[in-house]
Amino acid sequence: xxxxxxDQRRARRGREPALAGGPPAAPPQRxxxxxxxxxxxxxxxxxxxxxxxxxxxxxHFVQESIAELxxxxxxxxxxxxxxxxxxxxxxxxxxxFLYVNDLAWKHVSHWxxxx
Numbered sequence: 001x002x003x004x005x006x007d008q009r010r011a012r013r014g015r016e017p018a019l020a021g022g023p024p025a026a027p028p029q030r031x032x033x034x035x036x037x038x039x040x041x042x043x044x045x046x047x048x049x050x051x052x053x054x055x056x057x058x059x060h061f062v063q064e065s066i067a068e069l070x071x072x073x074x075x076x077x078x079x080x081x082x083x084x085x086x087x088x089x090x091x092x093x094x095x096x097f098l099y100v101n102d103l104a105w106k107h108v109s110h111w112x113x114x115x
Contacts, residue, residue, distance in 0.1 A: 004012075075083070
């Protein structure tokens with residue numbers, strides 16, 4: 001099916017009632033293979049959800065948490081060691097950078113104060 005042109009969309013919007021007042025608009029029509037149209041299907045009504053008490057909510061949370069943890073792909077020992085090594089090296093590099101930066105700015109601040 002070809003897309004609507006801008007003029008066709010503007011004409012359709014012009015025929016629809018304003019949002020602020022007026023009767024509610026009819027459900028949108030969708031094209032059908034035989035050239036006719038049928039109303040768009042309405043969403044099914046939601047079933048009434050019973051809200052559990054405090055204990056029931058906590059139990060439900062724990063059950064869902066366990067179900068999600070079963071879906072997790074846990075790393076093997078090699079991946080854990082590699083990840084830990086990367087983090088430790090990054091911490092050492094950042095620590096050295098901050099130490100050198102602190103030494104440099106300490107001398108600059110002493111020089112500015114003693115002017």
